[in-house]
Amino acid sequence: MSNKMTYTDAYEELQQIVSDIEDGEITVDVLSAKVKRASELIKVCKEMLTATEVDVKKILDDLSED
Amino acid sequence: MSNKMTYTDAYEELQQIVSDIEDGEITVDVLSAKVKRASELIKVCKEMLTATEVDVKKILDDLSED
Amino acid sequence: MSNKMTYTDAYEELQQIVSDIEDGEITVDVLSAKVKRASELIKVCKEMLTATEVDVKKILDDLSED
Amino acid sequence: MSNKMTYTDAYEELQQIVSDIEDGEITVDVLSAKVKRASELIKVCKEMLTATEVDVKKILDDLSED
Amino acid sequence: MSNKMTYTDAYEELQQIVSDIEDGEITVDVLSAKVKRASELIKVCKEMLTATEVDVKKILDDLSED
Amino acid sequence: MSNKMTYTDAYEELQQIVSDIEDGEITVDVLSAKVKRASELIKVCKEMLTATEVDVKKILDDLSED
Amino acid sequence: MSAEPKIFSLKQVLQSIRKTIEERYQSLYWVKAEMHKLNRYPSGHCFPELLQKEDGKIVAQISGTIWKQNFERINQRFMEVVKEPLKDDLTLLMQIRISFHEVYGLSLEIVDIDPSYSLGELQRERLETLKKLKELRLIDANQQLDFPLLPKRIAVISAPASKGLNDFYQVLENNKYGYLIERELFPAYVQGDLAINSIIEQLRVLRGRTDDFDIVVIVRGGGGEVGLSCYNNFLLCKEIADFPLPVLTGIGHSTNLTVAEMIAFRNAITPTELGEFLIQTFREFDLEVRDLGERLEANTLYFIEQRLLELGRNSEKLHGKTKETLLRRNHELEQSGQLLRHRTERFIADQKRLQENYQQKIAEKSMRYTQTERNGIDQILYRLENSVEKTLINQTRNLKDFEQTVRLLDPINVLNRGYSITTINGKIPTEKDLKEGATLETRTKEFILQSTLTHKEKRDEQ
Numbered sequence: 019m020s021n022k023m024t025y026t027d028a029y030e031e032l033q034q035i036v037s038d039i040e041d042g043e044i045t046v047d048v049l050s051a052k053v054k055r056a057s058e059l060i061k062v063c064k065e066m067l068t069a070t071e072v073d074v075k076k077i078l079d080d081l082s083e084d
Numbered sequence: 085m086s087n088k089m090t091y092t093d094a095y096e097e098l099q100q101i102v103s104d105i106e107d108g109e110i111t112v113d114v115l116s117a118k119v120k121r122a123s124e125l126i127k128v129c130k131e132m133l134t135a136t137e138v139d140v141k142k143i144l145d146d147l148s149e150d
Numbered sequence: 151m152s153n154k155m156t157y158t159d160a161y162e163e164l165q166q167i168v169s170d171i172e173d174g175e176i177t178v179d180v181l182s183a184k185v186k187r188a189s190e191l192i193k194v195c196k197e198m199l200t201a202t203e204v205d206v207k208k209i210l211d212d213l214s215e216d
Numbered sequence: 217m218s219n220k221m222t223y224t225d226a227y228e229e230l231q232q233i234v235s236d237i238e239d240g241e242i243t244v245d246v247l248s249a250k251v252k253r254a255s256e257l258i259k260v261c262k263e264m265l266t267a268t269e270v271d272v273k274k275i276l277d278d279l280s281e282d
Numbered sequence: 283m284s285n286k287m288t289y290t291d292a293y294e295e296l297q298q299i300v301s302d303i304e305d306g307e308i309t310v311d312v313l314s315a316k317v318k319r320a321s322e323l324i325k326v327c328k329e330m331l332t333a334t335e336v337d338v339k340k341i342l343d344d345l346s347e348d
Numbered sequence: 349m350s351n352k353m354t355y356t357d358a359y360e361e362l363q364q365i366v367s368d369i370e371d372g373e374i375t376v377d378v379l380s381a382k383v384k385r386a387s388e389l390i391k392v393c394k395e396m397l398t399a400t401e402v403d404v405k406k407i408l409d410d411l412s413e414d
Numbered sequence: 415m416s417a418e419p420k421i422f423s424l425k426q427v428l429q430s431i432r433k434t435i436e437e438r439y440q441s442l443y444w445v446k447a448e449m450h451k452l453n454r455y456p457s458g459h460c461f462p463e464l465l466q467k468e469d470g471k472i473v474a475q476i477s478g479t480i481w482k483q484n485f486e487r488i489n490q491r492f493m494e495v496v497k498e499p500l501k502d503d504l505t506l507l508m509q510i511r512i513s514f515h516e517v518y519g520l521s522l523e524i525v526d527i528d529p530s531y532s533l534g535e536l537q538r539e540r541l542e543t544l545k546k547l548k549e550l551r552l553i554d555a556n557q558q559l560d561f562p563l564l565p566k567r568i569a570v571i572s573a574p575a576s577k578g579l580n581d582f583y584q585v586l587e588n589n590k591y592g593y594l595i596e597r598e599l600f601p602a603y604v605q606g607d608l609a610i611n612s613i614i615e616q617l618r619v620l621r622g623r624t625d626d627f628d629i630v631v632i633v634r635g636g637g638g639e640v641g642l643s644c645y646n647n648f649l650l651c652k653e654i655a656d657f658p659l660p661v662l663t664g665i666g667h668s669t670n671l672t673v674a675e676m677i678a679f680r681n682a683i684t685p686t687e688l689g690e691f692l693i694q695t696f697r698e699f700d701l702e703v704r705d706l707g708e709r710l711e712a713n714t715l716y717f718i719e720q721r722l723l724e725l726g727r728n729s730e731k732l733h734g735k736t737k738e739t740l741l742r743r744n745h746e747l748e749q750s751g752q753l754l755r756h757r758t759e760r761f762i763a764d765q766k767r768l769q770e771n772y773q774q775k776i777a778e779k780s781m782r783y784t785q786t787e788r789n790g791i792d793q794i795l796y797r798l799e800n801s802v803e804k805t806l807i808n809q810t811r812n813l814k815d816f817e818q819t820v821r822l823l824d825p826i827n828v829l830n831r832g833y834s835i836t837t838i839n840g841k842i843p844t845e846k847d848l849k850e851g852a853t854l855e856t857r858t859k860e861f862i863l864q865s866t867l868t869h870k871e872k873r874d875e876q
Contacts, residue, residue, distance in 0.1 A: 024177075024179045025177060025178040025179045026177050026178075026179055029178075029790075029791075032791075032794055033794060035798070036794050036801060039798065039801040039802060040801040042808070045090075045091065045092050046091040046092070046132060046133060046136050046806075046809055047090050047091045047092055047132075049136050049140060049802065049805060049806075050136050050139040050140055053140045053143050053144065053798065053802055054143050056794075056798050057144065057146070057147040057798075060147060060794065060795055060798075061147065063178075063787075063791050064788070064791060066178060066179075067178060067784050067787050067788055067791070070181050070182050070784060071780075071781075071784045073182040073185075074181065074182055074185045074777075074781075077186050077189045078185065078189065078773070078776065078777045078780070080189070081189040081192060081193065081773060082773070095812075098816055099816075101820075102816055102819050102820065105819075105820070105823045106819070111837075111840055111841055111842075112825050112835055112837065112842070112857075113840065115823070115824075116824070116825060116826070119820055119823060119825075122816065122820040123817075123820055126816055126817050126820065129809075129813050130810075130813055133806065133809050133810060133813065136806070137806050140802050140806070144798075144799055147795065156243075156245045157243060157244040158243045158244075158245055161244075164772055165772075167776070168775050168776055168779060171776065171779040171780060172775075172779050174786070178784070178787055181780060181783060181784070185776060185780050188772070188776050189773075189776070192769055192772060192773050195244075195765075195769050196766070196769055198244060198245075199244060199765050199766055199769065202247050202248050202762065203762050205248040205251075206247060206248055206251045206758050206762070209248070209251050209252050209255045210251065210255065210754070210755045212255070213255045213258060213259070214751070214755075222309075222311045223309060223310035223311045224309045224310070224311055227310075227746075227747075227750075230750055231750065233754070234750060234753050234754050237754070237761050238753075238757045240764070242761075244762075247758065247761065247762070251754065251758050254750075254754050255751075255754070258754070261310075261743075261747050262744075262747055264311075265740060265747065268310055268314050268740065269740050271314040271317075272313065272314055272317045272736050272740070275317050275318050276317065276321065276732070276733055276736070278321065279321040279325070279729065288375070288377045290375045290376070290377055293376075293724075293725075296728055297728065299732075300728055300735060303732065303735040303736055303739055304731070306739065306742070308739065310740075310743055313736065313739065313740075317732065317736050320728075321732070324728065324729050324732070327376075327721075328722075328725060330376060330377075331376060331721055331722055331725070334376055334379050334380055335715075335718050337380040338379060338380055338383045338714050338718065339715075341380070341383050341387050342383065342387065342710070342711045342715075344387065345390060345707060345711075346711075355562075355563045355564060355566075356563050359563055359703075362703075362706055363706065366706050366709050366713065369710065369713045369714055369717055370709060370713045372717060372720070374717075376718075376721055379714065379717065383710065386706075386710050390706065390707045390710070393699070393703040394700075394703060396564055396699075397564070397591070397592075397593050397594070397696055397699065397700055397703075398592050398593060398594050399594065400594060400596065401566055401596055404566075
């Protein structure tokens with residue numbers, strides 16, 4: 019997966035996959051693959067969230083130290 | 085039966101067979117043959133489904149573990 | 151950030167950022183950047199306040215000495 | 217500040233400034249300037265008071281001597 | 283000040299000024315002028331009183347001698 | 349009132365003047381004049397005791413003309 | 415028959431009358447009558463005319479006689495008691511003897527007079543006068559007049575060269591203060607019956623000259639206690655009471671006040687006292703004027719002093735209030751300065767707190783934002799798991815359905831339950847296939863049976 023992917027892209031793809039599965043538009047043949055992709059997207063989002071949190075915390079901590 | 089057969093192919097053939105049988109337009113001999121084929125297809129599908137289930141479970145379990 | 155920025159401008163931008171974050175009108179992708187900007191604005195405001203405080207104190211102290 | 221300014225004008229402007237600061241009707245950007253102006257007004261008023269005091273004292277002393 | 287002014291006029295104007303000063307109805311701007319005027323009025327009144335006293339004493343002395 | 353002043357008129361006018369002065373019901377402006385008049389009235393009253401009626405009448409007539 | 419009339423001499427007749435009267439009137443009698451005229455003769459005897467009036471008309475009249483020795487005794491007692499001599503026009507209670515004399519005729523010989531009766535009569539006249547004055551509302555008319563400020567000009571009614579007048583003038587002239595009281599004498603009788611008309615006459619003269627005088631005085635002195643009943647006379651008293659100027663009396667006696675004294679503006683016991691009263695009036699006025707002079711001087715100087723003090727107070731107030739005003743303004747400025755400092759500091763503190771708030775707000779909002787996102791992701795994960803599971807379950811169920819259907823349709827399963835399948839030429843026979851003689855193949859669970867069709871009939875129930 020490209021590092022260039024944004025959280026927004028990842029989130030939208032993720033939602034699309036889940037929505038597809040929910041709508042039964044996914045065959046058993048590709049189900050694993052889709053779930054795998056979704057799982058990777060979830061991981062990516064979570065990582066990005068964590069990274070953002072760390073970032074923000076650092077910024078705010080820096081501010082408070084001043 | 086070829087290993088290349090997809091779940092979707094198998095499932096669609098199965099559906100066709102069941103539909104044919106139900107329409108009763110076939111001879112007893114053909115019927116038996118069809119039943120046999122159907123049974124094989126069901127088995128294939130079941131195996132594929134089980135494999136997918138295991139796969140998916142693993143992926144999701146991996147995700148949850150993170 | 152331009153030195154020409156007034157306290158009022160800085161303060162209003164800061165308010166806007168806080169309100170945007172609060173209303174969820176930003177994405178995760180820009181959150182860090184926004185917080186960073188806010189933090190810079192806060193710094194600027196604080197510096198301006200401190201400068202003003204020093205200024206004002208001097209004026210008032212001069213007045214008291216008379 | 218013009219020499220033509222009366223004590224009354226100066227005092228009223230001073231009070232207006234003090235009241236504006238209290239009501240938060242000024243921004244940090246103009247605070248220094250406002251405080252500076254107020255401080256000048258106070259000085260002007262004090263000078264006027266002192267001048268008046270000297271004046272009045274002289275008049276009253278003259279009266280007492282008679 | 284006109285010589286035509288009567289003691290009554292002078293005294294009433296004096297009292298008005300004193301009362302205005304007492305009530306704080308005099309601004310710093312006109313205080314000197316008002317005090318000056320009052321002091322002049324006091325002088326005028328004293329002179330009038332002294333003149334009257336001399337006059338009256340003479341009349342009364344004449345009377346006693348008879 | 350007749351322009352001929354009587355004993356009683358003179359005496360009552362005298363009493364009135366003395367009482368006005370006593371009660372402070374006159375102004376400084378008229379004090380001399382009042383005292384002068386009173387002194388004349390006292391003189392005539394004293395004359396009344398020792399002079400002849402005709403002489404006293406003459407003085408009273410003079411006073412009436414004032 | 416005629417007889418010569420008996421002829422009496424005058425003397426015989428009068429002697430007979432005298433005898434008869436003497437026999438008839440032997441006692442002394444008390445008689446009340448008016449003595450019109452005393453008619454005292456140089457010999458000392460009196461032959462008064464006695465009479466009685468009714469409604470102003472004389473209804474009885476006779477001459478009386480008082481012999482000299484009787485008169486002296488009677489008059490002395492009368493003077494002692496009544497304070498008046500016997501005189502004309504008195505109503506008297508007399509003790510008489512009726513006598514007739516051949517030469518002097520009928521007369522009442524007065525042997526005594528009751529002075530008490532006359533005193534009562536005088537008293538009665540006094541009361542009568544008071545009553546009439548009261549009825550005329552004149553009793554205090556003179557007293558209601560205003561006394562002049564100074565009784566400078568007085569009309570003196572008195573007997574010229576009398577002691578009373580002299581005493582009165584002495585007091586007026588010899589006052590040590592030099593007061594001048596101008597007076598004019600109006601001579602009159604001031605005692606006895608003549609006084610009544612004499613005084614009335616002068617008062618009437620004076621009525622025409624009221625502008626020339628301030629008061630009228632009636633002065634009598636040295637006449638003792640006798641002859642004062644004239645002052646009870648109604649006409650005189652009325653004239654005094656009604657007089658337009660104050661009438662003052664100084665009649666000089668010590669007995670009961672006469673009516674004139676009672677209704678006069680003022681009564682002095684003696685002329686001297688009256689004079690002293692007038693001087694005293696002057697003295698009081700003198701003192702009053704002196705007092706006014708002193709008050710004038712004192713109060714004028716006090717007035718000026720007060721004005722000076724007033725000015726001083728104003729001057730002090732001006733000092734004080736001006737200083738106070740300046741101090742207050744100065745204080746106001748100080749306060750404004752302090753307020754400026756205080757408010758500026760608070761303003762800055764407020765701004766700082768706002769910044770701190772924003773800092774905190776940003777931290778909170780960022781945190782909440784990422785948390786919300788995390789929740790969103792978790793939500794999606796949940797949906798993913800659910801939908802995958804549902805998909806798998808659906809597929810599994812579908813396959814099971816298929817399996818079921820297939821098993822039900824498998825002919826083997828039919829034969830196993832004891833059924834058989836009959837076919838013609840390998841097919842499930844139709845109407846046209848079922849001809850007699852057609853070969854039927856019947857499959858059971860274990861066998862394939864071949865047979866020929868012999869009969870066919872339609873089942874009713876179809």
